[in-house]
């Protein structure tokens with residue numbers, strides 16, 4: 349047995365559900381607006397559900413469960429057709445049953461003959477509420493699949509969506525449960541080991557850090573500050589950049605950089621595909637001239653970062669499969685503990701039918717990296 353670490357870690361067991369369940373009744377990023385073309389049917393997977401995501405003939409985004417209620421053919425393999433009253437319908441590729449994109453109700457069963465008075469509207473495929481803003485398509489993942497209740501919140505809007513369309517979009521799938529992907533994303537101590545590259549920082553340049561954190565809606569933020577001196581990548585922006593990093597349930601993290609009147613927003617969205625795979629979507633906006641100029645460099649950098657994070661998360665899976673106890677060490681792992689506390693509170697406030705109380709207290713966290 350190894351000696352206990354000098355700084356007493358919090359050995360409290362992880363909350364039940366860590367590494368298991370999903371958070372429901374929240375908005376998840378499903379796609380970018382540009383990906384959805386009218387008439388094109390696309391299959392996605394979200395929280396273990398196959399989802400057909402598309403754009404109807406009027407240009408509105410819609411989402412249906414991608415399983416035909418008749419005999420389970422994927423509706424995404426069918427086609428979009430004009431429906432009654434100016435709506436749109438998805439036609440199943442197997443027997444041609446048609447479902448309204450607006451509410452999932454079955455509008456036609458072609459095999460019925462005139463005297464078979466079967467009311468097709470008794471059948472419906474699950475539809476998901478969709479919202480589209482700032483070029484992102486959000487999907488409301490309700491706990492109760494039969495619930496017809498409207499979402500009780502709207503997706504977040506972000507400061508710093510500037511300069512027109514995103515300057516960069518990168519996607520990757522981590523072979524990991526969303527919880528470990530989130531914790532990996534907010535972990536401040538892995539940088540010098542996982543992200544060693546000359547343009548970022550060298551492993552020998554570690555500094556004591558002290559950063560101010562504040563509670564924010566469904567999460568917390570590292571308050572606006574000048575980036576660390578050993579972060580070379582900020583130098584391309586010139587001037588005196590100030591950055592703020594925010595985390596929000598279920599798996600959103602964004603860094604908003606201001607340099608004078610110019611801005612950069614780097615948004616990272618984690619969406620579970622299933623319990624062991626998580627899609628990471630990285631989107632960046634900016635009106636900073638250096639950003640346009642150095643786009644290929646930034647893209648290469650982001651890819652490298654994601655590949656490094658993905659690589660270490662995949663490696664970690666080799667250990668996690670034995671379900672070991674984990675150590676959450678203050679202050680470097682405090683954000684990971686907040687994430688777990690936020691998740692617990694999310695479940696508790698819904699169970700108890702009361703407002704959400706953010707468990708995060710404003711504080712300064714210190715670590716070396």
Ligand code: FES
Nearest residue numbers: 416418419440443
């Ligand atoms: S399986 Fe879809 S119509 Fe039969």
Ligand SMILES: [Fe+2]
Nearest residue numbers: 532533542657
């Ligand atoms: Fe990382």
